[in-house]
Amino acid sequence: MNIKPLLTADGSHTLYLEELDETYHSRHGALQESLHVFIQNGLEFVVRSGLQNIFLLEVGFGTGLNAWLTFQAALAQGITVHYTCVEPFPLPEAIWSNLNYAPAEQQNDFALLHRSEWNRTVSLNQHFELTKLQTTIQEVRIPESHFHLVYFDAFAPSKQPELWTPDVLAKTTASLQHQGVWVTYSAKGEVRRSLMQCGMTVERLPGPPGKKHMLRAVKH
Numbered sequence: 001m002n003i004k005p006l007l008t009a010d011g012s013h014t015l016y017l018e019e020l021d022e023t024y025h026s027r028h029g030a031l032q033e034s035l036h037v038f039i040q041n042g043l044e045f046v047v048r049s050g051l052q053n054i055f056l057l058e059v060g061f062g063t064g065l066n067a068w069l070t071f072q073a074a075l076a077q078g079i080t081v082h083y084t085c086v087e088p089f090p091l092p093e094a095i096w097s098n099l100n101y102a103p104a105e106q107q108n109d110f111a112l113l114h115r116s117e118w119n120r121t122v123s124l125n126q127h128f129e130l131t132k133l134q135t136t137i138q139e140v141r142i143p144e145s146h147f148h149l150v151y152f153d154a155f156a157p158s159k160q161p162e163l164w165t166p167d168v169l170a171k172t173t174a175s176l177q178h179q180g181v182w183v184t185y186s187a188k189g190e191v192r193r194s195l196m197q198c199g200m201t202v203e204r205l206p207g208p209p210g211k212k213h214m215l216r217a218v219k220h
C-alpha cells in the first residue's frame with residue numbers, strides 16, 4: 001500500500017492512496033466532512049431520538065477519525081457507544097501516529113483506538129466499547145436487526161464499486177434495528193435507489209463544504 005498524508009482545506013489531515021488514486025476524506029476538509037456527515041447527521045440525530053446506549057457499525061475504520069470523533073462525543077454527552085468497525089487494511093503506526101486529529105494531550109486516547117486489539121471487544125472506558133474486525137464488509141458476519149446506526153464510509157462508488165452493490169447495501173441495512181439510521185457522504189442516485197429497495201426512507205441532506213449532498217436513510 002502506497003499511502004501519503006495530505007492536508008485538507010480545513011487544516012486536518014487525510015491520506016492519499018496511490019493504488020486507487022483516492023483520498024480517505026474530502027480534500028475540502030476531512031474533519032468538517034466527518035463532523036457533518038457522521039457526527040451531526042448520524043450520531044446526534046440518533047441521540048436526539050432519545051437513545052443513550054448506541055450500537056454502531058462503521059464500514060472502513062481507516063484513520064480512525066470517525067471513531068475518534070464518536071469517542072469524544074460519547075464522553076462529552078455522557079452516552080455509551082458500542083462501536084464495531086470493519087477494516088481489512090489496518091494502517092501502520094508510522095501513518096496513524098502522525099495524523100493531526102488529536103491535540104497533544106489527547107494523543108494517548110487516539111492511540112488507544114488504534115492499538116486496541118483486532119477481532120475482540122475492548123472496553124476503553126465506561127462510555128466507549130470498541131470491536132475492530134479485520135476483514136471486509138463482504139466477508140464479515142454481522143447480526144441482523146442489531147445496530148442503531150451505520151457509518152458507511154467506503155471509498156467512493158467510482159473507485160470501489162464492489163462496496164456499493166445492492167448486496168452490500170442490503171447487508172448493512174439488514175444489520176439495523178427498526179428505526180435504525182444509515183449515513184454516508186455519497187449522494188449517488190443508484191445508491192439512493194438501492195437503499196429504497198432495502199425498505200429504507202432516504203433523505204438527501206445538504207453535504208459538508210465542497211459537496212452538494214449526502215444521504216441519510218432510516219429503516220422502517
Ligand SMILES: C[S@@+](CC[C@H](N)C(=O)[O-])C[C@H]1O[C@@H](n2cnc3c(N)ncnc32)[C@H](O)[C@@H]1O
Pocket residue numbers: 023024025059060061062063064065066086087088089135136137138153154155156163
Ligand atoms: C474512505 S476510507 C475511510 C476510512 C475511515 N472511516 C476514516 O475516516 O479514515 C475507506 C476505508 O475502507 C476500507 N476498506 C477497503 N475495502 C474494504 C472492504 N471491502 N470492507 C470494509 N472496508 C474496506 C479502506 O481500507 C479504508 O480504510
